[in-house]
Amino acid sequence: MSPSTPDRMSSQEKRAGISLAAVFALRMLGLFLILPVFSIYAQKLPSGNDMALVGIALGAYGLTQACLQIAYGAASDRFGRKPVIVFGLLLFAGGSFLAAGADDIYLVIAGRVLQGAGAISAAVTALAADLTREQHLTKVMAMIGSSIGLVFAISMVGAPLLYSLIGMPGIFVLTGVLAILAIVVVLKVVPVAPLVPRRPAWPSFVEVLANRQLQRLNFGVFALHLMLTAMWVLLPADLVSIGGLPVAEHWKVYLPALLISFVIMVPAIIIAERFNCMKLIFNGAIVLLLAVQVGFGLFADGLYGLAFWLMLFFVAFNILEATQPSLISRIAPPHAKGAALGVYNTTQALGLFLGGVIGGVLAKYAGAGAVWLAGVVLAAIWLLLGLTMSMPELRRRQAAV
Numbered sequence: 001m002s003p004s005t006p007d008r009m010s011s012q013e014k015r016a017g018i019s020l021a022a023v024f025a026l027r028m029l030g031l032f033l034i035l036p037v038f039s040i041y042a043q044k045l046p047s048g049n050d051m052a053l054v055g056i057a058l059g060a061y062g063l064t065q066a067c068l069q070i071a072y073g074a075a076s077d078r079f080g081r082k083p084v085i086v087f088g089l090l091l092f093a094g095g096s097f098l099a100a101g102a103d104d105i106y107l108v109i110a111g112r113v114l115q116g117a118g119a120i121s122a123a124v125t126a127l128a129a130d131l132t133r134e135q136h137l138t139k140v141m142a143m144i145g146s147s148i149g150l151v152f153a154i155s156m157v158g159a160p161l162l163y164s165l166i167g168m169p170g171i172f173v174l175t176g177v178l179a180i181l182a183i184v185v186v187l188k189v190v191p192v193a194p195l196v197p198r199r200p201a202w203p204s205f206v207e208v209l210a211n212r213q214l215q216r217l218n219f220g221v222f223a224l225h226l227m228l229t230a231m232w233v234l235l236p237a238d239l240v241s242i243g244g245l246p247v248a249e250h251w252k253v254y255l256p257a258l259l260i261s262f263v264i265m266v267p268a269i270i271i272a273e274r275f276n277c278m279k280l281i282f283n284g285a286i287v288l289l290l291a292v293q294v295g296f297g298l299f300a301d302g303l304y305g306l307a308f309w310l311m312l313f314f315v316a317f318n319i320l321e322a323t324q325p326s327l328i329s330r331i332a333p334p335h336a337k338g339a340a341l342g343v344y345n346t347t348q349a350l351g352l353f354l355g356g357v358i359g360g361v362l363a364k365y366a367g368a369g370a371v372w373l374a375g376v377v378l379a380a381i382w383l384l385l386g387l388t389m390s391m392p393e394l395r396r397r398q399a400a401v
């Protein structure tokens with residue numbers, strides 16, 4: 001990049017953002033395709049009508065994600081980002097193929113656990129931070145976050161159709177194939193990362209775990225993804241029973257809600273960066289998330305009510321999903337970005353796992369209202385933490401590359 005254009009993204013930064021977004025998208029597409037149809041498919045399996053087991057199956061991959069994200073992040077600091085990412089994608093593909101051959105819900109859970117062992121999120125986001133200057137990091141993270149939202153929309157539309165054509169085993173096979181395609185992108189398209197200072201892993205983790213600002217972000221991503229997975233324990237069945245909408249037509253709710261949320265999310269992030277009001281936008285999204293939990297619990301009486309609150313959920317989710325990783329990367333010291341993102345993605349995965357488990361157990365024993373009440377409590381705690389958070393200042397005067 002020439003010195004005269006320090007505030008423009010370089011061609012390498014654009015390539016890094018697009019290619020890493022594609023890696024995330026290919027992997028997350030495989031995960032998201034399962035959400036809108038699995039609870040229906042599970043009813044055909046032995047013990048598949050047990051809501052607690054359905055919730056465990058939905059969230060099981062988050063358990064191994066939570067156990068391994070820190071290890072993957074630290075390994076990427078020490079051995080390089082790309083080898084760790086490729087190894088994780090191979091494990092994810094293996095879990096997908098195992099779940100495809102399952103004939104009971106317990107083997108599906110085993111496959112989901114193995115999928116989760118491919119815990120590459122920390123390494124991918126650390127690689128994005130390595131390849132991007134700070135003033136463009138939120139843009140790159142927004143690319144990744146937007147790609148996740150886009151494939152989520154594709155999944156919501158395509159999953160019912162794919163389910164009718166190839167069934168749940170076919171969808172699991174497809175997720176494995178997509179993971180292999182992601183490996184090709186990592187090896188052939190993603191730029192080579194520059195070398196960064198390496199320090200012993202343990203001091204980096206002590207530094208990361210002691211940082212109060214990082215602690216706030218870690219709790220936030222935990223709460224956000226717990227609410228996300230818990231919602232999908234309930235929503236597909238609610239759209240059928242409350243909304244009167246057949247499974248094959250659920251895309252008519254998902255797609256407009258997601259598209260509208262993107263229209264709102266993109267300007268919100270631009271305003272947050274341009275006018276230095278990230279804290280206002282960030283906490284506003286948490287307030288919206290809290291309102292959504294109340295809305296689902298008390299005011300989602302029909303199809304339009306469900307669609308309305310789902311759209312608002314996506315607005316809040318997309319804003320928070322795009323901004324939090326960039327904040328982590330700005331706050332964490334350069335030598336510990338992998339460790340910081342490993343901790344961050346561990347708490348994210350733990351939220352995904354517990355969202356499925358807690359959502360399923362509460363729905364089974366206490367009813368849907370208890371699920372939304374738990375979301376209200378989590379969002380309220382997060383808001384208190386967010387209000388006391390110090391946002392990092394963007395250092396724009398950096399050497400051009």
